[in-house]
Amino acid sequence: MxxxxxxxxxxxxxxxxxxxxxxxxxxxxxxxxxxxxxxxxxxxxxxxxxxxxxxxxxxxxxxxxxxxxxxxxxxxxxxxxxxxxxxxxxxxxxxxxxxxxxxxxxxxxxxxxxxxxxxxxxxxxxxxxxxxxxxxxxxxxxxxxxxxxxxxxxxxxxxxxxxxxxxxxxxxxxxxxxxxxxxxxxxxxxxxxxxxxxxxxxxxxxxxxxxxxxxxxxxRHSEKSPYEELAEVVNLTYEKGGVLVIPSFAVERAQELLLLLNTLKQDKSIPPLPLYLDTPMGIDVTDLYLHHRDWHSLTDEECETMMRDVHVIRNFEHSLHVLDKKGPKIVIAGSGMVTGGRVLYYLEQLLGNSQNTILLVGFQAPGTRGNLLRSGSDELKIHGLYYKVHAEVRQIGSLSAxxxxxxxxxxxxxxxxxxxxxxxxxxxxxxxxxxxxxxxxxxxxxxxxxxxxxxxxx
Ligand SMILES: [Zn+2]
Structure with a gap:
C-alpha cells in the first residue's frame, strides 16, 4: 500500500x-x-x-x-x-x-x-x-x-x-x-x-x-429454454404463412440466433424455412467468431451448424428482393433495438399484415422503436412516415447477453x-x-x- x-x-x-x-x-x-x-x-x-x-x-x-x-x-x-x-x-x-x-x-x-x-x-x-x-x-x-x-x-x-x-x-x-x-x-x-x-x-x-x-x-430472465421459446414463435409464424422478422444486434445475438435456428431445423423442431441474415455487420462479426476461437466456447461443428443454409445478404439491393419470394421465411436484420439499419425496410413492408411476426429478443432501451413495439404501440414512425402495427409482436426473455x-x-x-x-x-x-x-x-x-x-x- x-x-x-x-x-x-x-x-x-x-x-x-x-x-x-x-x-x-x-x-x-x-x-x-x-x-x-x-x-x-x-x-x-x-x-x-x-x-x-x-x-x-x-x-x-x-x-x-x-x-x-x-x-x-x-x-x-x-x-x-x-x-x-x-x-x-x-x-x-x-x-x-x-x-x-x-x-x-x-x-x-x-x-x-x-x-x-x-x-x-x-x-x-x-x-x-x-x-x-x-x-x-x-x-x-x-x-x-x-x-x-x-x-x-x-x-x-x-x-x-x-x-x-x-x-x-x-x-x-x-x-x-x-x-x-x-x-x-x-x-x-x-x-x-x-x-x-x-x-x-x-x-x-x-x-x-x-x-x-x-x-x-x-x-430474472425466463427459465424457459431459448430453443423452446424460439421454436414456438417460428412454428406459429409458419402456420400463419407469414414472415418472421427478428431485429437483432449484430454481435453475439445474431450468432446465437443462427446457431439456435439451425439446430432446431436439424432436430426437425421447426420446418426448414429459408433463413436470411440481413445485417452486413452481423456477417462480418460472424466471420470474426471463426477467427477468434479462444474467445468463444463453440466447437468446430457448432461453428459449421451456425453458418449452414443461411442466405447472407450483403447488398442492399438484395434486401429489397427477399420479400419478393413468396412463402414463410425468417429474416434476422439489424439493428437490435430497431433504431436504424435494414430491419426498418422490412418493417415498412411487413408491419401492416397480421400474418407476420416481429420477435424482440434483446433489451429495448426507452425511446427506441423496439421499446415502442414491446409496449404495444399501434403505430411506428419510420423514415418520417407512420405505419400501423398489425403484425404480431412477440418477445422472448431467455436470450440475453x-x-x-x-x-x-x-x-x-x-x-x-x-x-x-x-x-x-x-x-x-x-x-x-x-x-x-x-x-x-x-x-x-x-x-x-x-x-x-x-x-x-x-
Ligand atoms: Zn454490451
Whole structure:
C-alpha cells in the first residue's frame, strides 16, 4: 500500500441512470483514463448528449480502456478523436476487430441517414449532418493497442490494468485497474453464468471498489429454454404463412440466433424455412467468431451448424428482393433495438399484415422503436412516415447477453471480502435501485447508484 495515497476521482460521463453512453473517467492528481466511450441511444435528450464535447481536457487524457465493442461502449470514440484525443485505446484483439465493424457501420448509417433526411426534407436540422464519418473511423483505428486477457499493462506511474473475460460478447472483458494502491473493478457488461457462446465471466476475488452494471438489476430472465421459446414463435409464424422478422444486434445475438435456428431445423423442431441474415455487420462479426476461437466456447461443428443454409445478404439491393419470394421465411436484420439499419425496410413492408411476426429478443432501451413495439404501440414512425402495427409482436426473455439479478449476485458472491464501495451503473433507475436494495439486504455492502456528471472521491 502507498502511505497516504492521494485521492482518486471517478466521474460517470454516461451509462449512469441509463444503459447507453458508457464513459467513466478515472482521475488522479496527474493522470486520467477513460473506461469506455459509448454512444447515447434512445431518448432524444440522451441522443443530444452525443453532440456535446466531453467535460475533460483532451490533452490530459492518458488512455482509453475499452471493455467491448457494442456501440453504447465504443460508439463515441471517433468523436473523441475528432475532438483531439490521440492517445492509446486499449482493448482485447477481438474487441478491436468488433469495434471496427461497429464503428464503420455506425458512420455509414449516420452518413446515409443525413443524406436521406436532407433529400426527404424530414430533418429538423438544415442540413442534417453525421456526427462522424468513415474517415473519422480511419483516424481512430490506429490508436488501438491490443492485449490478451490476464496480462497486466502499465499505463503510467498511476495506472496499471488487466482485462478479464466477462462472458458478454466476443472479446468482452471487465477491467481490473490498480491506481494509488487501490484496486478497482469495472464490470463492463457482464454475461450470464452460462452463456450460450462464451465462457462464463471471470470471477473476481477482491477489489476495493467495484463498478457493476445493472441492466437487468430488477429482473430474472425466463427459465424457459431459448430453443423452446424460439421454436414456438417460428412454428406459429409458419402456420400463419407469414414472415418472421427478428431485429437483432449484430454481435453475439445474431450468432446465437443462427446457431439456435439451425439446430432446431436439424432436430426437425421447426420446418426448414429459408433463413436470411440481413445485417452486413452481423456477417462480418460472424466471420470474426471463426477467427477468434479462444474467445468463444463453440466447437468446430457448432461453428459449421451456425453458418449452414443461411442466405447472407450483403447488398442492399438484395434486401429489397427477399420479400419478393413468396412463402414463410425468417429474416434476422439489424439493428437490435430497431433504431436504424435494414430491419426498418422490412418493417415498412411487413408491419401492416397480421400474418407476420416481429420477435424482440434483446433489451429495448426507452425511446427506441423496439421499446415502442414491446409496449404495444399501434403505430411506428419510420423514415418520417407512420405505419400501423398489425403484425404480431412477440418477445422472448431467455436470450440475453447480460446477467440478470441472480447472475449479478452470483458474481458478487465470489468476493472474499466486502469492497469499500460498490457503484452501480449501466441501468435504468428502477433496475439499479432494485439491485442496490438486494445487495444491501443480502450482503450489507455499501452501494451507491452512480449519477451522471457527479464526481466521486475515493
Ligand atoms: Zn454490451
Amino acid at each position: 502507498i502511505p497516504n495515497p492521494s485521492p482518486v476521482q471517478l466521474k460517470f460521463l454516461g451509462g449512469a441512470g441509463t444503459v447507453t453512453g458508457s464513459k467513466i473517467l478515472v482521475r488522479t492528481e496527474r493522470h486520467s483514463v477513460l473506461i469506455d466511450c459509448g454512444m447515447f441511444q434512445g431518448l432524444k435528450q440522451l441522443r443530444l448528449l452525443n453532440w456535446e464535447k466531453l467535460p475533460l481536457n483532451y490533452d490530459e487524457l492518458d488512455a482509453v480502456i475499452l471493455t467491448h465493442g457494442h456501440l453504447d461502449h465504443c460508439g463515441a470514440l471517433p468523436m473523441l478523436v475528432k475532438n483531439g484525443y490521440d492517445g492509446p485505446i486499449y482493448a482485447t484483439l477481438p474487441t478491436r476487430d468488433v469495434t471496427e465493424v461497429i464503428l464503420r457501420d455506425s458512420a455509414r448509417i449516420q452518413e446515409e441517414d443525413a443524406l436521406q433526411a436532407n433529400e426527404g426534407g424530414y430533418s429538423r436540422h438544415h442540413p442534417a449532418r453525421p456526427q462522424y464519418t468513415e474517415e473519422d473511423v480511419d483516424r481512430t483505428m490506429p490508436l488501438f493497442e491490443t492485449h490478451d486477457d490476464n496480462e497486466w499493462v502499465i499505463i503510467n506511474e498511476d495506472f496499471k490494468f488487466c482485462f478479464r473475460k466477462s462472458g458478454h460478447i466476443l472479446g468482452s472483458a471487465m477491467v481490473e485497474l490498480v491506481c494509488q494502491g487501490r484496486k478497482f473493478v469495472f464490470s463492463g457488461d457482464l454475461g450470464r453464468r452460462r452463456p450460450l457462446l462464451m465462457e462464463p465471466p471471470y470471477l473476481v476475488k477482491d477489489a476495493d471498489y467495484v463498478v457493476l452494471e445493472s441492466t437487468y438489476g430488477d429482473r 447480460h446477467g440478470d439479478q441472480a447472475d449479478l449476485l452470483w458474481w458478487l458472491e465470489h468476493f472474499k471480502k466486502a469492497p469499500q464501495q460498490v457503484f452501480l451503473n449501466h441501468g435504468e433507475t428502477q433496475a439499479s435501485e432494485a439491485l442496490r436494495l438486494k445487495i444491501t439486504d443480502t450482503k450489507g455492502w455499501p452501494v451507491t447508484i452512480a449519477q451522471m456528471g457527479v464526481t466521486y472521491d475515493v
